[in-house]
Amino acid sequence: EAGVVQSPRYKIIEKKQPVAFWCNPISGHNTLYWYRQNLGQGPELLIRYENEEAVDDSQLPKDRFSAERLKGVDSTLKIQPAELGDSAVYLCASSLGTAGYTFGSGTRLTVV
């Protein structure tokens, strides 16, 4: 069984440019999460989806961040425009019920 797949693996962009990250969760997992991890810190939740509905986006900086999960499967997280402080690892995870979370390998974003 394939795990949670994320792409790209790395991304370097100049500030003020847009960037997008893609996530394909484990088949059948109805809940999908985007987390952000700053250096030396634990991951922090940005947004949670139940199927195609964003049910918790309270920590998503909505002025520049957006996300979508079309058809309740794949998801895309976008930043426009990117700022220097957005440099971090962006992690996608999926889960089914209380069976625990599975994380992808993450996308390391560097904004220069």
Add this chain to the structure above:
Amino acid sequence: KQEVTQIPAALSVPEGENLVLNCSFTDSAIYNLQWFRQDPGKGLTSLLLIQSSQREQTSGRLNASLDKSSGRSTLYIAASQPGDSATYLCAPGPGAGSYQLTFGKGTKLSVIP
């Protein structure tokens, strides 16, 4: 809001030693708790999942315990190996009124050959 503390922040041990990593959390109304491993520059790998009805889980040389009432979990690693070097993250899971994992800052483990 759930708060998670992991002690120690960093640990260096010689190969072969047994070790314990500690995790404390403030909100005991959780359905489960998960321990993850993170290698530098990589994503999170799930090590153990303990449901709220369980006291402990074992996988190979790893044993994790959960005491919900006191808000504590420990991860025990037996006969440590250099390949165990990584950051270990504790994450109390969803519970009443919360659907997210909350992470501590982790314990960075170095096992010296």
